[in-house]
Each structure stands twice: as structure tokens, then as C-alpha cells.
Amino acid sequence: MDMSGKMQGYCYLAAAMVLVGSTVVASKIIGTGLPPFTATALRFAIALPCFALLMAATGARLPRLGRRDWALLAAQAIAGSVGYTTLLIAGLQRTSAVDGGVILGTLPLVTAAIAIVLLGERPGKAMLAAIAAAGFGVWLMTRHGADASGAPSWIGNALILGAVLCEGLFILLNKRLRVPVPPLALSTVMTGFGLAFSALASVAESPWQISVSGDALVAVAYYAVVPTVGGFLLWYAGAARVDGSEAALFTALAPASAVALAAGLLGESLTGAQIAGMACVLGAVALLGWTGLRRSLATPTGR
Numbered sequence: 109m110d111m112s113g114k115m116q117g118y119c120y121l122a123a124a125m126v127l128v129g130s131t132v133v134a135s136k137i138i139g140t141g142l143p144p145f146t147a148t149a150l151r152f153a154i155a156l157p158c159f160a161l162l163m164a165a166t167g168a169r170l171p172r173l174g175r176r177d178w179a180l181l182a183a184q185a186i187a188g189s190v191g192y193t194t195l196l197i198a199g200l201q202r203t204s205a206v207d208g209g210v211i212l213g214t215l216p217l218v219t220a221a222i223a224i225v226l227l228g229e230r231p232g233k234a235m236l237a238a239i240a241a242a243g244f245g246v247w248l249m250t251r252h253g254a255d256a257s258g259a260p261s262w263i264g265n266a267l268i269l270g271a272v273l274c275e276g277l278f279i280l281l282n283k284r285l286r287v288p289v290p291p292l293a294l295s296t297v298m299t300g301f302g303l304a305f306s307a308l309a310s311v312a313e314s315p316w317q318i319s320v321s322g323d324a325l326v327a328v329a330y331y332a333v334v335p336t337v338g339g340f341l342l343w344y345a346g347a348a349r350v351d352g353s354e355a356a357l358f359t360a361l362a363p364a365s366a367v368a369l370a371a372g373l374l375g376e377s378l379t380g381a382q383i384a385g386m387a388c389v390l391g392a393v394a395l396l397g398w399t400g401l402r403r404s405l406a407t408p409t410g411r
Contacts, residue, residue: 117349121358124342127335129365132200132209133373134331135193139201141324144194145310150325151193152303154332159296162337170293177285181294185301188278194306195271203264206376209366210245210386211268216359216393217242218269219276226280238392245388248381291344299336360393 138147162168173181200208217239224230246269282294289297347355367386370376 120346125361141321189302191274199267205370213363241392
């Protein structure tokens, strides 16, 4: 791969992560006009035809799967599709988009922590330091403020952290599949399962009685098409042009994007605790990414 191809890949990855960060702002707007499960069902209802068309256009196929793998895919959809989106929206109804963006950036570290606890992986010193720094950053943000109803913002932060945990479980469950599923097929299946589960759960919210705001509907459509479908295309186009360790470093742009967009589009102010918390999280992700990059450079590629 020549340098121009790598630079193109970097641009694709950066754009994808900016779109991921924008989902925090979109979820904040959605939360003001729609309940979480109803909004999630609408998101998947819009995104599913887009993924289906992409599969038809590219000739992508779903491999033959056994019952165990189908059960894992269903569990992934409940955690990473429905759980992530609904908890993110519910959390942002109770806390700021700035806090939500920073907590979203803990995903690589939360995934690593889940692997340590559930899979028994042995962490290195850098990993433990990164997890501790990210945890301290999130703690800093839980110490300030309350939402408009007077509820402490730590409740919303905890819900968003739950969303990140769901996404971490999604990543680890994907590694347990016996038959690898190509990314486009996986996204399509997750969207289909997510639509079914969230639509069923939305019945409890009585969506037929809800007065829906136009801004919330626009935000749902944006979330479904731009970050979900467009972000998918950008990420895999970029990942195909660079090394995996390089691509992983770009995930740090997501919280930075979310914070910048929250301040610029929603007019949210930044407190000292939020700035310090963001610095801790970004520093932790950078430490984790740098450690992985050094390890990959030190590992011979030949056999």
C-alpha cells in the first residue's frame, strides 16, 4: 500500500469516528422526543433496507450457521444493538452529551476489562494503568452537576457506561462465533434482530400514544443512515488500507468528536472536571493503542 493509499485510509477512519461521535448528539436530541425502545426500533427500521440493498449490490452472502452461532448472534443483537442504543438514549436524557461522549471513549478499555474478568486474560502493566486512568476520568465527571429534573448526573453516566459494557460484550461475543460472519452480513443480521427485539420491547412504551417531535424523527433518520450505514462503509474502507493497530488508534477521535459537537451544536459548556476526565480517557486510549502498536512492530511478520 503506497503512502497516498494510507492517507486516504486515515481520512476514511477519521471521518467514520467523527460520525460515531455525532451519535451522542443525535441520541441527546432523540431522547427529548422519543422513548428509547421506540427510537431504537425506528433506527433499525430505516437502516435495515439500506444494509439489505448493500448486500444485494455487493453480492454479499450470509454463511451457513449452526444453532449455537445463531444464538450468539441473537445475544449480540440484544447487547450491542438494542442494549447499546437504548441505554445511550436513556443515559443522555439524564446527563450531558459531553459526559456521554467522553464515556463512549472508554470502549476499548471496557472491552479489555471484560476480557480480563470473563475470559481470564492476563493484563499487562500498561493495560492496568490505562483502565485505571479511564476509570479515574469517568469518576471525575460523576462528581458534578444534575440534570434539569434535579436527578444527579451520575445516573445518566452509569446508563451510558452500561451502553459501553453492552458494546464490549458485543465485540467479545463476536469472537466466540464458530463460523466468521463478514462485516456487511453481520451488520445486516444485527439490524434485523435489533429491529425485532426493540419493536417488541417498544410495546411497553405505547408508541401509538406518543406525540413525536420533528427534531427527534430527523435525528433518528440521521442516526440510522449516516453514522450507522455511512460510518460502516467509511470504517471498513479505511481499515482495508491501513494496519489493524493503526486503525484502532482512530477510535480515540470518537469522544473528541462527541465533545466538540456537543459544545458546538448543543451549546453545552465544558467544566474543569469534564476536561480533566476527557484528558484521562483519551490518554488511557492512547496508551493502550501505543502499546498495541509497539507490540505489532516488534512482532516479525514472516514465518
